[in-house]
Every structure is written in structure tokens, then in C-alpha cells.
Amino acid sequence: MRTEFHILPVSTALDAELRHAIDRKTKPLGALGRLEDLALQLGRIQGTLRPVIERPRVIVFAGDHGIAAEGVSAYPQDVTWQMVMNFVQGGAAVNALARSLGVEVEVVDAGVAHHFGPLPGLVDAKRGHGTRNCATEPAMTPAQCEAALACGRLRVQAAQADGCTLLAFGEMGIANTSAASLLLHKLRHVPLEVATGRGTGLDDAGLVHKRAVLARAAARTGGISDGREALVEYGGFEIAMMAGAMLGAAEAGIAFVVDGFITGSAFLAAQCIEPALRDHAIFAHRSAEAGHGAMLELLHADPLLDLGLRLGEGTGAVLAVPLLRAACAFLGEMASFDSAGVSEQGG
Structure with a gap:
């Protein structure tokens, strides 16, 4: 069954009031730069003059790829399930960064080629034991793709029920840079020599x-x-599930943070499904992975950070969360010229 999403562009009804509130803070006009843009975007998405970041969560989707059999990664496929165990045990980079920044971590088995059995801390949403080899055949069936999209939406609904108002997305999957490169190549016609990089260190x-x-x-x-056809032919279960989660977040009126190259490929596919998705997206960082710069340029996206990251896992997205908290804080807590009795320029 086809998974339908119903996403409206964010309302600009409060723009005048939001801009007035931002401009009347005790600062020169525009002095907080990108934070002002973020405050406006979050106010639009949440439909309020006082947006808040509560219980931010990074959801890490994991899946394996049949194309790994072609030797396109420097690491063996077993690393995927081993890293899932690392996530669950709290020992990965995303766990350490998230703990330091007050961000919850959820780990989802979207399609890892390993049987975990019941495992506390791991959401079992497996759509298959890895995709098929997309070098020779479609990566997944249309039914598997639709199920993955629907599972992504369900993870958003669960987060919202827990009081989460900001989502970040990450991934794990040996050979998933190959899937991301193919999605960028097919959906945006970027030459493969531009779209394809070293991944885990080829x-x-x-x-x-x-x-x-x-x-x-x-x-x-x-x-x-x-977007659906591209995911069926070349995607991964974790990429399709991320796409569904992004669409579900926009549908629910929740802002979400896009991490790096692979997460960006999920966004590309999701945006082809529902263009209004763009209003709800915040781009975290510019990855060092080849192809990400071209992807960001095509999306007209100006990421918040440029730290040379190329790890994935949602690490860059987690690092962007303090900036979003800061945008909410200045809008909600900073005094205005009137309330502070501060003279304005030329006054």
C-alpha cells in the first residue's frame, strides 16, 4: 500500500510579529546573524512567537547494502551490526556528543544483515537483511520501500508522543555512500565522478x-x-526510513536537522515526494565527503557548520542542536529596547 504524506508549506502568518520581536531585541539590526534566521524558521514551524526545543532526539537508522559485495567500502559489512551494538551500548561518537549536549539517542534497525534478537535500546523495524545488490538489480521492492517510509513516520510519531519538538537524523550502513552517490546522480544529474568519494577511507x-x-x-x-523509484532502485532501508521520518516530521509540524551526505540523499528523495518538506529542514553541516558540496548547492542549502566531518551517525546534526537552542533562547529571553529601557540607534 502506498504511503501518502500530507505536508503544507509552513505558515508565514506570524512573520511580521516574529520579525518585529527579533528586531526589537537589545542589539543592532541583524547582529545575531544566522541565529535570527533560525528563530524565524522555528517560529514559523511551531506557529508561535516563543518556539522551544524540548527533548531533542537523534534517530540513527541502520541498514546494510547488497552493493557492499562489490568491494566498494574499505570496511567489511559486519561493521554495520557491530556499530549498532556500539550505539546501543552508548559507546559511539553520536552517543558521546549527544550526552554532552542533552540530546536523546534512538537506534533503529531498518535492515541490518544480522539477527539481533530482542535487544534493549534497539528498535526492530527491519525491512530485510540488507538490500539487494543495486549494481545488478533493484535494491528493494516497492512494497519494502513503502514499508520503510511508513516505519520512518512511526518513529516520528513516537518521538512526538514523548514530547520531542526537534528531531535530528543519522545513519549507519557499510556501503551507504554508494547508495547516496547514486541517488544524487540519478535525482539531480550530478556526474558520478563528482558524486562519488572515498566513503570510509578508500x-x-x-x-x-x-x-x-x-x-x-x-x-x-x-x-x-x-523519489520512490530512486529509493527502490538504489536506496537503502535506512535511507528510505530516514526519508519517511523527514516526511513524517514535516507532516507533524516538527523541525528536523539534516546531517551529512547520506542523510542528505534521503532528503533528496523525500523532497521529490513532497516539495513542501524543505520549509521544515535545517542543514547541519558541510561534510568532507565528496559530493556533499554539490548536493548542498543544488538544494540551495547553507549549512550551519563546516568542521570537516565525514563520520555520519548524526554527529553533525547533534552538534547543531545548541545553535537551535540559542535561537529559541534569544527570542524568548532576551530583553527588548522597550523592556530594558535601552536607547536605540539615533535615539
Whole structure:
């Protein structure tokens, strides 16, 4: 069954009041730069002059990719399930960063090629034991894609029920930079030599081989403009589930933070499904992974951070959360010229 999402563009009804509140704070006009843009965006999304960040959560979706069998990654596929265990045990980078910043971590098995059994701290949403090899056949069936999209929405609904007002998304999956490169190539016509990078650290020979494999995969299909079709042919279960979560967040009126290259590919597919999604998205950082710069340029996205990150896991998205908290804090707590009795310029 096709999963339908109903997303409206964010309302601009409060824009005049939001801009007035921002401009009347005790500062020169525009002096808080990007924080002012964030305050306006969050106010629009939440429909209030006093947006809040409560119980922010990063959801890390994990899945395996059949194309890993082609030797496109520097790491073996077993690393995916091993890292899931690391997430659940709280030992990964995203866990450490999230703890330091007061962000909850949720880990979702979207399609890892491993049987975990009942495991506290892991959400079992497995759509399959990894995708098929997209170099030779579609990565998943349309039914699997729809189920993954629906599961992503369910994770958002669960977070909202827990009082979460801001979501960040991350991923784990050996060979998922290959899927992301193919999605960027097919949906936005970026040449594979631009879209394809070293991923987990391929050497020069490995990069040449990876590009050759992806060229073979891309040659299987013609042009693709439909987000669902692109996910079926070249996506991963974790990428499709992230796309569904982004669509679900926008549908629920929740702002969400897009992490790096792979999360960005999920956004590309989701935006093809529902263009109004864009109003709810905040882009966290510019990844060092090849192709991410071209992706951001095509999305007309100006990320908040540029730290040379290329880890994934939602690490960059988590690091952006304090900036969003700061935007809410200045809008809600900073005095105005009138309330503080401070003279204005020229006054």
C-alpha cells in the first residue's frame, strides 16, 4: 500500500510579529546573524512567537547494502551490526556528543544483515537483511520501500508522543555512500565522478573501482525523477526510513536537522515526494565527503557548520542542536529596547 504524506508549506502568518520581536531585541539590526534566521524558521514551524526545543532526539537508522559485495567500502559489512551494538551500548561518537549536549539517542534497525534478537535500546523495524545488490538489480521492492517510509513516520510519531519538538537524523550502513552517490546522480544529474568519494577511507585504487561499480549500477536505469523509484532502485532501508521520518516530521509540524551526505540523499528523495518538506529542514553541516558540496548547492542549502566531518551517525546534526537552542533562547529571553529601557540607534 502506498504511503501518502500530507505536508503544507509552513505558515508565514506570524512573520511580521516574529520579525518585529527579533528586531526589537537589545542589539543592532541583524547582529545575531544566522541565529535570527533560525528563530524565524522555528517560529514559523511551531506557529508561535516563543518556539522551544524540548527533548531533542537523534534517530540513527541502520541498514546494510547488497552493493557492499562489490568491494566498494574499505570496511567489511559486519561493521554495520557491530556499530549498532556500539550505539546501543552508548559507546559511539553520536552517543558521546549527544550526552554532552542533552540530546536523546534512538537506534533503529531498518535492515541490518544480522539477527539481533530482542535487544534493549534497539528498535526492530527491519525491512530485510540488507538490500539487494543495486549494481545488478533493484535494491528493494516497492512494497519494502513503502514499508520503510511508513516505519520512518512511526518513529516520528513516537518521538512526538514523548514530547520531542526537534528531531535530528543519522545513519549507519557499510556501503551507504554508494547508495547516496547514486541517488544524487540519478535525482539531480550530478556526474558520478563528482558524486562519488572515498566513503570510509578508500585508497586511490579503491576509489577508481568504486566509481566503476557505480557506473555499472547507474547504467541499469534511465533518468529518474520520482523519489520512490530512486529509493527502490538504489536506496537503502535506512535511507528510505530516514526519508519517511523527514516526511513524517514535516507532516507533524516538527523541525528536523539534516546531517551529512547520506542523510542528505534521503532528503533528496523525500523532497521529490513532497516539495513542501524543505520549509521544515535545517542543514547541519558541510561534510568532507565528496559530493556533499554539490548536493548542498543544488538544494540551495547553507549549512550551519563546516568542521570537516565525514563520520555520519548524526554527529553533525547533534552538534547543531545548541545553535537551535540559542535561537529559541534569544527570542524568548532576551530583553527588548522597550523592556530594558535601552536607547536605540539615533535615539
